[in-house]
Every structure is written in structure tokens, then in C-alpha cells.
Amino acid sequence: MVYDVSIDGKRYRLELEREETRWRCRLNGREVEMDAVLARRDVLSVLIGGKAYEIKREHTATDMHLWVGSVRYLAELHDPRSLRGRRGATADEKGQRKLLAPMPGKVVRVLIGEEQPVEAGQSIMVVEAMKMQNEIKSPKKGTVRKIVAAEGANVNAGDVLAIVE
Amino acid sequence: MRVIRACRELGIPSVAVYSDVDRASLHVRKADEAYDIGPAAATESYLNFTKILDVAKRSHADAIHPGYGFLSENAKFAQACADAGVKFIGPNPASMEMMGSKTRARQEMEKAGVPFVPGTSRGLESADEAEQVARKIGYPVMLKAAAGGGGKGMRLVHRPEELKFALEAAQSEAERAFGDREVYIEKAIVNPRHIEMQVLADEHGNTVYLGERECSIQRRHQKVLEESPSPIVDAEMRQRMGDVAVRVARAANYTNAGTVEFLVDQDKNFYFLEMNTRLQVEHPVTELITGLDLVHLQIRIAAGEKLPFRQEDIQIRGHAIECRIYAEDPDNNYFPSPGKITLLLSPSGPGIRRDSGMYEGWTVPIDYDPLLAKLIGYGTDRTQAISRLTRALHEYFVGGIKTNISLFRRILTDADFQAGKVDTGYLDRLLRAKPPHVQREDTEVAAIAAGIFTVLDPTSAITANLSSSATGSAPANGIAASSWKRAARIEGLG
DSSP states (O other): OEEEEEETTEEEEEEEEEETTEEEEEETTEEEOEEEEEEETTEEEEEETTEEEEEEEEEOSSOEEEEETTEEEEEEEEOTTOTTOOOOTTTOOSSOEEEEOSSSEEEEEEOSOTTOEEOTTOEEEEEEETTEEEEEEOSSSEEEEEEOSOTTOEEOTTOEEEEEO | OHHHHHHHHHTOOOEEEEOGGGTTSHHHHHSSEEEEOOOSSGGGTTTOHHHHHHHHHHTTOSEEOOOSSTTTTOHHHHHHHHHTTOEESSSOHHHHHHHHSHHHHHHHHHHTTOOBOSBOSSOOOOHHHHHHHHHHHOSSEEEEETTOOTTTTOEEEOSHHHHHHHHHHHHHHHHHHHSOOOEEEEEOOSSOEEEEEEEEEOTTSOEEEEEEEEEEEEETTEEEEEEESOTTOOHHHHHHHHHHHHHHHHHTTOOEEEEEEEEEOTTOOEEEEEEEOSOOTTHHHHHHHHOOOHHHHHHHHHTTOOOSSOGGGOOOOSEEEEEEEEOEEGGGTTEEOOEEOOEEEOOOSTTEEEEEOOOTTOEEOSSSOOEEEEEEEEESSHHHHHHHHHHHHHHOEEESSOOSHHHHHHHHHOHHHHTTOOOTTHHHHHHHSOOOOOOOOOHHHHHHHHHHHHHHOOSSHHHHHHHHSTTOOSOTTTTOSOHHHHHHHHHHHO
């Protein structure tokens, strides 16, 4: 299997093959001696040249993170042969982007109306959780196409709050 | 949970109460009996006397342990328990009431010869009076709400011309927060430490102190990390503070466990601040260095037993440090970060105590204080306690939500903390400083792991996350067929 992997925006070509109990691994064309065992769901023990790593996987509403020890890395992965391709999380300046609730809470204020222009990083709404107010910011410059969660709405993590195009 | 464990150890059946959103909480599973007391809003459940006393009656409970929050310092609730014939595990209503009013506590404690920060022991009548007192004690001064707590109704005043406005602001804030606009004035101590003394009194006139806790590491007036003993308190100072704390408890006719809080200035002068009339969140550090179980003792005192030891029997051994693990986002100004815990790896091993209410699969409710767990490190000395705690924090992993675990790694490796140089401004200074550089050299390891996860563990947390979303449009099981379809799902969300 060949994967295009991006870690913190750094791109790697990863070739992985499993032969019986052993792995063959090439990273950017370079052979890597390694072994891996899935300790439990979302926890991997990896040995690379004898060095031991415990890796934890975490999915947030929007991203996948891998923790190597106590350091968190943003990971994206796709199959380069896939026709579907992939809309990168950051490069997507064209097309629609959905704003997702990062946590459960309540929409206390909507700051921008539908069909209004918005800058990247501009706050679109305020979601209150545990009596704290969090500004939800636009991931891109564009136009607010739809406000999905109105003022007063209760939202769960991962719910679509608004769509920016 | 803490109380349920103590009950089980003592062979006492326990009854839990819970609000609608706490049905899945750990304490409901672990108690012998549990009863729903209504909606999430605390006023309709955990603060509702009638509902709680109804449960007590229905379950034939002999006593109520009020925990740390909600009604634990409410004298009226303690009285209501007495009226209903249920023992309140805590002090008597009269001493709770005295300590509940800061100005009344001050008047009583001044009579008992307890040292105070210079200032007024009564509410201020007018701005003129405030100016006179401030001139006498010297600026900067602090205005405080008599009924206050948690920093509400507090104002620091540096100059005379700021005083009138600050007084009005403090009074109206106190009125809004506590329904009482009484405000008093004190000399402001620059960079104080917050050190408190644990006391224990039985109902037969015996009162002892169990050593101090250094609680200077605070944020938004909330404690974050506590330790015992304090790095600056020696045996002689401990005895002086302990004697004062016992005098405070006696003057209030106090029974059961309580905490006398002191402000300590840079010359190690200490001043009475207030008394907390309940068990504190940070009590485990005292338990570890004294070898006592405070909840057992609370229950035995409430049952009418005498203290099983005298002051001279109490020995302080070793050093303990507690970290309060909160569901907070370090990248977003430590705002609460509730949600579902998808992965939990917990530390253990030598010198580690973990008092936790969380479990994998639990959704941290948005309705209450987001304290998840307390992790306590114990060692023969402070250095060993720090190194054990640091090691345990590296083993701790809470996935799916954000926590403040990384903050503790930073505090424990900070040179000032290690040197014991802390005061109530420490944490704000640390957070204003540039964060230490994190080595991000394992990107290749992460890249390899990303691929291996896809091969070995293609289904998993993402399905859990999708199914917890309220849209209902994501079939939790139907998307596991291949990792590529799953990737497409992720894209659809992103």
C-alpha cells in the first residue's frame, strides 16, 4: 500500500507491506526497519531501529491527531491512487467549508448574517459552554452561505454551525 | 466517589443523588443506591434542600456528606438536616453561619486574638470612611465583598482617586453575585502566598491541626496545584500557624473537618483570611503526609466518636503534590472543553494516587465545574514527589477532549516552581511568559504510525465521534467497510 501522509503539513510518501508478522516500510523511498503492534484501539507500540514509541490516535470533530509521547501532531492521510482526491484541510480556498462545533454548547450570538462577506479568522458566532464564551471563526475568506445553528440552538461537538463559501 | 469509597471501607451503605445529566456519572454506578433529583440546573437539583432530604427519608439515610461544592458550606442546609433528623457530616450550623459572613468572622476572630491583615472588620458605610481607613493602613488596598468568594466583588485599589469608583463597582458586583452589597477594606499584600491549615475537631472539645497546604498556584482565584508541606513553612512556623488555626476553630465552636486559610507576606507574616467549613478538594495531600483518612475521620466524628489521636501523635512525613486535572483547552485560554472521552490511559505506580471521576466513553457534561480528576504525587521529599508526578503525567492520556495536563508538565519543570518560589501571581506570570520550546522531531514516526493505524485499526474512534453528533445522519457502523470510505466521511465533515 502506498499512502500520502501529511504530518503538521509536512508531506511524506509511505509504502507499507505486511509479510506474515513482519513489516516492510519505506518512507520517501528510504527503507525503515520497524515493527508495530496495536496495543488496543487507538494505541500503537512502534519500534524503529530498536527505539520504542507509544502512539495514541485521537479524532476531534474535524481532525486526526497522533500523539508521539506527549507531543501532538496533526495527521492527514490519503491514497494517491484514489480518484476522489482530497480536499486538504488548509489549502481549500475554493468551494464550501463547513464550520463545526468544536464542543457541545449553546449558540449565544450570531455575529454575521447569511450572504455577508467574511475574512479568514473573523468570528462568525459565539458558542457558550460551561459558562465560557468561545468565538467560532471563519476558516477562509468568502461569503457566509448559510447559518445552520441559530441563536439559542444547542449544539453537539461536530455539528455544522455555518457554511462559508 | 471519594465519600462512597470511604463508606464502603467502613462498611456503611451509600446513597448517591444525581441530576438528569449525571445519570452516567461514575458515582451513580458505584453507590449502593442512587436517586434522580431533577434537572441539570443546580438550583433545581443539587441545591434543592427538599429533594435531597426526600431522598434521605426515602432511603432511610442516617447522615448526609455534602462533598466539596453545592450545599457543603450552606448553614441553612445543615440546619434543615438537623430539623429532619439527619446528621449533617460537617460542622454545626452556627459555626458555618459565623464563618459564612467574612465581616462577622473577622469580628469574632479579632476577639480571639487571631492576626488579620490591617483593615476594617465591618462593612464600609461611605466612601469617606473608605478613604480614611485606606489612608491609615496605606495603599494599595483591597476591597472585598463580605459575603464573597471566588474573586467576585473584589477590587484592588492603588491610588486614592480610584477608591470611590472601585467601591461602587465592588458593591454593585457583590449585590449581583451574593444579594448583599456589604464591602470591607483591607491592606493589599503584594505577591502573597496562600497557605491553609487543616483542622479537625470532635464533638467532645478536642481540636487538632494536620499541617498546612501551599495553595498559591491559582488562576482566576481557583486553585490549580496544591502541596504539603509548604516549601517555606518550617516546624516552628507550622506550630504557630497550627496554634492560631486551632484557636480559630475553638472560637467558632467548630466541629468536624475544616480549613483555616491564611495570606502569607514576603516576610512570612501570616494573616487569617477565612475558614472553609467543609472538606477541601485538596485534602489528599494532607492525607498522604499524615497517613490519615480524613473522610473516615469525618464520618467517625459525626457518629460521635472521639478523635483517636492527640496533637503530639501527628507526624508529617514526606511530601505530596496535587494537580487538578480539568477539561480545559490550553490553546484557548483554558476555556472549558467538555465532550466525550474516547481514550483514557491512566498512570499508576509508586507514589501516585489518582482520585478520578472520569472513564472512557463518558461525556463530560457542560453543566458543572469541569474537574475530571486529581492526580497526587507522593515522595520522601519534594524532589521525589515532583519527579514521580512528572513521570505519571507523561503516562496520563485523555483523548477526545482537551485537558490542562500539559500545564502541569510545564509547572513541574519550571525553575521557580522547583525552587519553591511561588505566590498567587505565579501562574499568570508563567502563562504570560513564552512557552518552552517543544521538540517536534518525531514527524517521521507519526507518518509511519498514521499508515499502520490505517492497516491495523481502520474502524474506531471516528465512528464513536460521528455517532455522538446529534445530526443523526452518520450511521456509526455502516462506514467501517474501508478506510478510504472513512476518509471520505472525514472529508465530508471537514
